[in-house]
Amino acid sequence: MSAPLYIQIKQFILDKMNSGEWMVGHRIATEFELTEQFGVSRMTVNKAIRDLVNEGKLQRRPRLGTFVCDPAEKSESPLLDIRNIADEISNRGHTHHSEVLKQIALKADESIAITLGVMLGKTIFYSEIIHYEDNVPIQLELRWVNSQYAPSYLTQDFTSMTPNQYLSNNCPLSAIEHTVEAIIPDGRVKQDLKMQANEPCLLLNRRTWSQDKLVSTALLYHPGNKYKLSSKILL
Template identity: 45%
Template sequence: MTDAAPKFAQIKQHIINNIRAGIWLEDQRVPSENELADHFNVSRMTARRALSELTDAGVLTRSQGLGTFVASFKSQSSLLEIKSIADEVRQRNNLYSCTILSLESIAALAPIAIALGVEIDSQVYRSVLLHNENDVPLQVEERFVNPALAPDYLQQDFDTLTPHDYLSKVAPLTEARHTVEAIMPNSEVCEWLGLFNEEPCLQVIRRTWSSMGIVSFARLISPGSKYRLGGHLTFKRTY
């Protein structure tokens, strides 16, 4: 990056270089607009443009009131269709049921607070559900919910209504971001899913937004032999 490059581009390159060099790690807070403006002797608007463009590119993630952080290196925007797992099971003409493993209010640790855009140690809602198909465990769903956008979340009957369906009603989805990877489940997940032999699982990490802000942060784990993820992606032509 030469000195002739626009100031906002120099700031972007500075941030990218620090991430590549391992100086700033995943989920680590990066300098604020004011700090960058002072360091590069530019206006706050110029610093804001640099942060905004890197956020739009998925390099950074911004949480209102907390700051800007290095995004997960595996995180990427996705055009995968968000479906209710209950609907998927019923579309196969099978019986859907749900087992509630946990439903509680907890203090948000730093990664959860960052993901939801709330204060660290503030109260958030947590649910752990086991989705079943024909009474056979299909998927474990651990979800953290922003109480400000779904205040009655803990009072819902998730035997008859999935979290996805409820949240879609009270805070309609406008944006989602996914991380998809294969994992080896821990002993607790193996017990929940009824896995007696080591078996790779599909894990989807999902953050969802409504027009009012970040709604939820969820971890969905399914046995690789029982579940697959499908979708249709459209790519822009590049030259």
């Protein structure tokens, strides 16, 4: 019994990659070309390519095509630690820059008041920032900060310093809480991170304490095919 057509197309692409004919950085055949070659529907070809994108073997670039990518180059962050994303990117030999979308004061609604441990209606600080690695968006950071512990948060230039760096300098970290989810991102997240339809997304929900003070809570969105989280536990 032969494999489903999309599996056959997927294996064809993998064979081209494994043989070295389609090396890292190579633009593979278009969906139209594969449709003609295999005599199948565009949906079948799209399924094969989408699977390989989700596995981190291919990368779609808007208006340019689909390219073979190197899984070893997938960006990585430690799950059980907090590091400045700018330093992570620099340590990989790449360039970091950020785009500040919002940096404002808000009144805490019920959800944020509970999450941040403040009174309902208390003034808090909020920021939205896109972090880039070599001009590729790698993280969308939504952060709520207790204004009592970081009173100058709104005056900082977060294009030259990350919120993580500022908060670490002013509120030394004593504890963190992490949860990680694989999600289907909404249209806004897809647009900010330049993600394709059906591309996976990793959401890291993080809260940080300095001594016994809950300083900030953040939602960190990452394109799943460009990012991974890791941990190391010594036994």
